Amino acid sequence: MxxxxxxxxxxxxxxxxxxxxxxxxxxxxxxxxxxxxxxxxxxxxxxxxxxxxxxxxxxxxxxxxxxxxxxxxxxxxxxxxxxxxxxxxxxxxxxxxxxxxxxxxxxxxxxxxxxxxxxxxxxxxxxxxxxxxxxxxxxxxxxxxxxxxxxxxxxxxxxxxxxxxxxxxxxxxxxxxNPYNLLDRSSAEVLALCEARGIAFLPYYPLGSGTLTHESAAAVTAVAAEHGAGPGQIALAWLLHHSPVLCPTPGTGSLSHLAENLDAATIHLTARELALLDALAD
The missing domain is CATH 3.20.20.100 (NADP-dependent oxidoreductase domain)
Known part of the structure; x- marks a missing residue:
């Protein structure tokens, strides 16, 4: 788990x-x-x-x-x-x-x-x-x-x-x-070093400055529909699954958006769903 x-x-x-x-x-x-x-x-x-x-x-x-x-x-x-x-x-x-x-x-x-x-x-x-x-x-x-x-x-x-x-x-x-999210894996080498050294990685722009919440990626939309969730929640859930050192801290000024973000921690992605989301960076 x-x-x-x-x-x-x-x-x-x-x-x-x-x-x-x-x-x-x-x-x-x-x-x-x-x-x-x-x-x-x-x-x-x-x-x-x-x-x-x-x-x-x-x-x-x-x-x-x-x-x-x-x-x-x-x-x-x-x-x-x-x-x-x-x-x-x-x-x-x-x-x-x-x-x-x-x-x-x-x-x-x-x-x-x-x-x-x-x-x-x-x-x-x-x-x-x-x-x-x-x-x-x-x-x-x-x-x-x-x-x-x-x-x-x-x-x-x-x-x-x-x-x-x-x-x-x-x-x-x-x-x-460093920046890191579903569509931006430019800091993959940094993440690997953090994993090897037990260093926390706090990804900034975990929702891609909002680009990941507009249902622009078909895979994100499909996975979100399966969980009755929003695309932003799937993007955050993916980060939590992707590496045990990733500690996303999404920002918001909205109480409803805060609740939505925090609910992402309850979403458990399957291996098939993770493979679909992983492939977005290819």
């Missing part, structure tokens, strides 16, 4: 189907989206439904997503793991730049600690490697923050397999966040 849990870094258990918080802020990750009450209600509903992994970032808003999490859920359930990110600075909708100097990473991490109202962040992910700063310096600062207890585990966002191999020589890496 499919295991719906994963242990981040070997010691931090989470349910594999989590919630991304980018959908709680405005377009281009800029400004608010709707009222705060709606965001608070959605976060409460997610936790009540058993979500234990929240995926956020300091630049969502900016600052806003982290503030909403604290406003909604602090003091936190001891099972809840907040994964946040630093290393970029957002300057407008869909506009940002890398900020990976050690002093920048430290300041961003400490600001996230204050906004989230915690002494330690369960999973802190480097949002991008800054090409202007040696990798060793960026990872070295994260390792120091970990040694100080300010972060428990280190993750990486948007990396190649070679970058991941090099990073593993400098610091323990608990997670990777």
């Amino acid at each position: 499919m295991d719906l849990t994963f242990s981040l870094g070997g010691d931090l258990p989470v349910r594999r189907l989590g919630l991304g918080t980018g959908g709680l802020v405005g377009p281009g990750y800029w400004g608010p989206r709707g009222g705060r009450a709606e965001a608070v209600a959605l976060l409460h509903s997610a936790v009540e439904r058993g979500v234990t992994l929240l995926d956020t970032a300091d630049n969502y808003g900016p600052d806003l997503a982290e503030e909403l999490i604290a406003e909604s859920l602090h003091p936190y359930d001891e099972r809840l793991v907040i994964a946040t990110k630093g290393g970029v600075v957002r300057t407008g909708p869909d506009r940002w730049h890398c900020a990976g100097r050690p002093e920048q990473l430290r300041a961003q991490c400490e600001a996230s600690l204050r906004r989230l109202r915690v002494d330690s962040i369960g999973l802190y992910q480097l949002h991008r490697f800054d090409p202007a700063v040696p990798m060793a310096e960026q990872l070295g600062e994260l390792a120091r923050l970990r040694a100080e207890g300010k972060i428990r585990h280190i993750g990486l966002d948007t990396v190649t397999a070679e970058q991941l191999r090099l990073a593993l020589e400098s610091a323990p890496i608990a997670s990777v966040q």
Whole structure:
């Protein structure tokens, strides 16, 4: 039977189907989206439904997503793991730049600690490697923050397999966040390395930015009909079946969409259905 849990870094258990918080802020990750009450209600509903992994970032808003999490859920359930990110600075909708100097990473991490109202962040992910700063310096600062207890585990966002191999020589890496979904398997080599090393893979755009929910693929539509489900639910169920290290965190600002996403964990795909869906990438 499919295991719906994963242990981040070997010691931090989470349910594999989590919630991304980018959908709680405005377009281009800029400004608010709707009222705060709606965001608070959605976060409460997610936790009540058993979500234990929240995926956020300091630049969502900016600052806003982290503030909403604290406003909604602090003091936190001891099972809840907040994964946040630093290393970029957002300057407008869909506009940002890398900020990976050690002093920048430290300041961003400490600001996230204050906004989230915690002494330690369960999973802190480097949002991008800054090409202007040696990798060793960026990872070295994260390792120091970990040694100080300010972060428990280190993750990486948007990396190649070679970058991941090099990073593993400098610091323990608990997670990777790369694009991966039914139609985009471009990070297959990264996924294989994560499987070999016991590293969580948090696929972003698990629904292909909405393209997988428009019933565009005949195989997805057919499998969805067999289960009385939507195509997005099948896309998420496929990720959960495809690899035990995949931990999708689809984002949404809708309570009904949240419920639909979380119900995907109850869908058990047959070998025949998995073969049909696997073939979509051929």
